[in-house]
Amino acid sequence: MSVDEKQLVAVLTSFKEDMIEAFDRRIGIVEENFQHKLDLVVEGQQMLAERMDRMEGKLDQVEKRLDRVEVKVDAVAADLTAHRADTEAHHGV
Numbered sequence: 001m002s003v004d005e006k007q008l009v010a011v012l013t014s015f016k017e018d019m020i021e022a023f024d025r026r027i028g029i030v031e032e033n034f035q036h037k038l039d040l041v042v043e044g045q046q047m048l049a050e051r052m053d054r055m056e057g058k059l060d061q062v063e064k065r066l067d068r069v070e071v072k073v074d075a076v077a078a079d080l081t082a083h084r085a086d087t088e089a090h091h092g093v
Contacts, residue, residue, distance in 0.1 A: 001009075
């Protein structure tokens with residue numbers, strides 16, 4: 001190999017190493033960016049899960065209240081039925 005060929009090989013080898021290094025840096029940046037976005041998605045999902053848990057608790061409270069209202073309405077309906085029966089029984093008096 002001549003001196004010019006050796007210099008050309010050295011320049012090309014250096015260029016190749018620089019390109020590999022630049023590519024590795026760019027891949028690292030893309031990887032960090034992707035990881036950051038993935039972390040944001042995970043954080044958002046955790047927040048949604050927590051909100052859903054809180055809403056589930058509130059819905060349980062609403063369900064308990066509705067059950068109590070249902071019991072009261074049933075009691076009022078029973079009283080009304082009894083009152084109606086009593087009124088109809090004494091209608092002729």
